[in-house]
Amino acid sequence: MGNCVSVNKKKVVPKKQITLAIVGLDNAGKTTLSSVLLGEKPDPDLAPTVGFRNVKFTNSNCDVTVFDVGGGKNIRPIWKNYFAEVYGLMFVIDSTSESRLKEARDVFKETLSNTKVAGKPVLILANKVDKEHMKETEIVRGLDIEKTVNSNNCPSKMVMVSALKGVGAKMDKEISEGLTWLLNEIKKSWETLSPRVQEDMAAQAQAQEKEREERKARVKKQREEREKAEELERTARGLPKKAESDEEDFVDGNPFKALDLAQLEKKERMLKAEKHSKDKKLNALDRGDGLRKSMGDPIIRRRSLDSSNTKRSLDDLDIIRSTNHSPEKLKAGPKMGLTSYDLEDSRATRGGNNSEVKLGALSLFGRNTRGQALPPLSQLPPESSDKKFRKKKKRLTDYNLPANSDDDTNNKENSSWNSGLFLHEPGLFSRESEVHELTPRMTKPKISKIVNTSKIDEEEESYSNQDTYDSRKLGRNSDFSRNHLTIRSSQFDSKLGKENSQKGYETFPRDLDREDSMYRRTLKHISPPSLKRFDEEKEGESSTERDDLEEVSDDNGDRFVSYQNRRNLNLAKQTKSNQIKSKKKPISREMDDDDDEEADGGYSQSSILKDTLRFPRSPRYDDDASSRDNDESPRDLHKEIRDVQQLYSSGLLNGHSSSQVKRGLSETPTKKSSDTKNKDDKFGKVDQSNRPETRRKKKRSIFRSNKLAPSDDDADSTVSDRLGSPRLVQQATKHDSLARLGNARSTQFHNNVPKEQDFSAKWGLAEELPVIEDDYTVRRIPNFDDSDADDIVF
Ligand SMILES: Nc1nc2c(ncn2[C@@H]2O[C@H](COP(=O)(O)OP(=O)(O)OP(=O)(O)O)[C@@H](O)[C@H]2O)c(=O)[nH]1
Ligand SMILES: [Mg+2]
Secondary structure: OOOOOOOOOOOOOOOEEEEEEEEEOOOOOHHHHHHHHHOOOOOOOOOOOOOEEEEEEEEOOEEEEEEEEOOOOOOHHHHHHHHOOOOEEEEEEEOOOHHHHHHHHHHHHHHHOOOOOOOOOEEEEEEOOOOOOOOHHHHHHHHOHHHHHHHOOOOEEEEEOOOOOOOHHHOOHHHHHHHHHHHHHHHHOHHHHHHHHHHHHHHHHHHHHHHHHHHHHHHHHHHHHHHHHHHHHHHHHOOOOOOOOOOOOOOOOOOOOOOOHHHHHHHHHHHHHHHHHHHHHHHHHHHHOOHHHHHOOOOOOOOOOOHHHHHHHHHHHHHHHHOOOOHHHHHOOOOOOOEHHHHHHHHHHHOOOHHHHHHHHHHHHOEOOOOOEOOOOOOEOOOOHHHHHHHHHHHHHHOOOOOOOOOHHHHHHHHHHOOOOOOOOOOOOOHHHHHHHHOOOOOOOOOOOOOOOOOOOHHHHOOOOHHHHHHHHHHHHHHHHHHHOOOOHHHOOOHHHHHHHHHOEEEEEOOHHHHHHHHHHHHHOOOHHHHHHHHHHHHHOOOOOOOOEEEEEOOOOOEEEEEOOHHHHHHHHHHHHHHHHHOOOOHHHHHHOHHHOOHHHOOOHHHHHHHHHHOOOOOOOOOOHHHHOOOOOHHHHHHHHHHHHHHHHHOOOOOOEHHHHHHOOOOOOOOOOHHHHHHHHOOOOOOHHHOHHHHHHHHHHHHOOOOOOOOHHHHOOOHHHHHOOHHHHHHHHHHHHHHHHOHHHHHHHHOOOOHHHOHHHHHOHHHHOOOOOOOEEEEEOOOOOOHHHOOOEO
């Protein structure tokens, strides 16, 4: 039985190898589309394509290779290199970008009119239809598709697609349909297209080969010319012939060749030997050219003329020359290059043949690595005075010396700037610049920034009396100097300082002499308009009104304006004496509220003290004693604090809240309402709101939630309440006013107050005030957190 084997031989058709190119403007979505065709999820943060990338995939019996080329303006010229081998084109446009439609049209036309593209099928993909996009007709018209494809015999189709719609099965149908159409068109015209592509590719390869040959010949010619010139130069200098070319090999064909290490080593050895012989020869030349003899200097040494050493050699020359110079010149160290001075000097000192020395120096050092002569060195211009100044300044600052030490006016303070203490100079620079000026180095601040009037402290700003605005400006200087003419509190670490800092005060050791001299300087720099205004005010207004402005002159007759803050003090003192005379005002009333000061146009006892503290006087000005007749030195400020302390200990100021007391140094007095003013005129009469019952109620409510709530008796702590009789009240008023004058009398009064009613001792008020010593000054720490005691009223 014979085996019957039937073999069905199926004809195997080889897969067509189709090459396509995706072109179009940049940002059209070409790379995204090619990724989708590949079946990859496109990267949402795609970078623009530089050059091209190959994408290969298989589709209906054909292997497709897609060249995804960059669409940027500078990359477009490389497109033509791919046109020969492509069977069809995919032209992508961004359907959302109407503004680039014209540009796309031009590129479309140029592409299709290329001889390697004309006649080949073109698929136009209007991409990004997932966003708001142009209509199909608009694009057809805008791109002028019909005309362009007809004139270039390109079968074409346009599809509206979204490359981001999906990948694989989810891929936009329009894309797959468009691709199928394109491949079918190619297959349809395969018979003509395939040989055309092969021919075009061969022609392109031939053209490329030709071009490469031409380039090679061009490079070879250039190299021969250069070698010829070098050889001529060598012969002229008497150097040996070049043994082997040290030029880089011309890269022909594949640049990545295997290295012949043995050959390379041999080449390196030869180069070393050549370099060595070159150096030897040049050194021999140096020794023999008579320069050494003519210079008469045994230390001259020739270094090898490598490029790195050429500069060094110039330095060497300068050092050698400077041995003939004065010690000052030696100190200046080596210079770069030759100055006119050097050349002159070398001629003068050597006294020989000028041209020989100059030529010798220049020809010796003026050579490049190949021993060729360099162009002559140009002479450096003489140093400008500006440059010199800068150098000098740098030297000074390097040694922590004041840069402007030449300035006569500033010589006096120089020692201070070198003393190692961070001293602040008042009024000469703004607060911001202090830090800047003082931190990096102990250089002296410039006097350009005198008073920064635009930057007035919030604290100062709160004082809104327009009449005294100018004086406030001047006062700021004095205040500023008082606060800043001291060693920084952080550097002051004594028991006294610590104690006061806990109470919210900074303590500074004082240097009154220095304060004085600095204050003078501050005044000197007060701007002329202030002086002018001072003149006008002096003429126009009564002196009592403008007492705070005061003209003074020093020994040299220079005019200053001094600010003594006396207006408010005078007012206060005047009122005080009125009160004492009339004996009208019960102390309790003024002390009760913040609003009740300046009644009768005057000040209560507490407000006198408060104001005295609020308006610190400028530093002493001993030269003009008359300006201080009813005024105190800065030390008196401290005395005021002492007085307040005494008053507290006597219980007289117990009508004030602790916050009021604390704010005493910084708060502004406010006007009292008119009805209160009327009542004030009546001796002994007390405002209803100040009646013990009302006050008790009010204070109970305040202290209800307060752990420190005093008893009913304590809350009722006005002097009149405590003393009970008008006689005692009068006595209290009198003693209150005298309290500032000394301990004895206030103690005498104090003895009349029952011991248990010494509230200040009970509540520790006096302890909250700073400890004062004459050798120190105190200042309220800005923003000191005293919130704990803020609402406690005694
Ligand atoms: N909304 C939307 N954005 C798309 C679509 N296709 C591409 N993009 C976005 O368009 C931007 C540009 O895409 P690419 O693919 O890099 O554009 P390209 O044409 O390759 O750009 P070049 O490489 O510079 O020539 C990217 O942020 C893509 O995410 C789409 O169909 N819809
Ligand atoms: Mg791209």
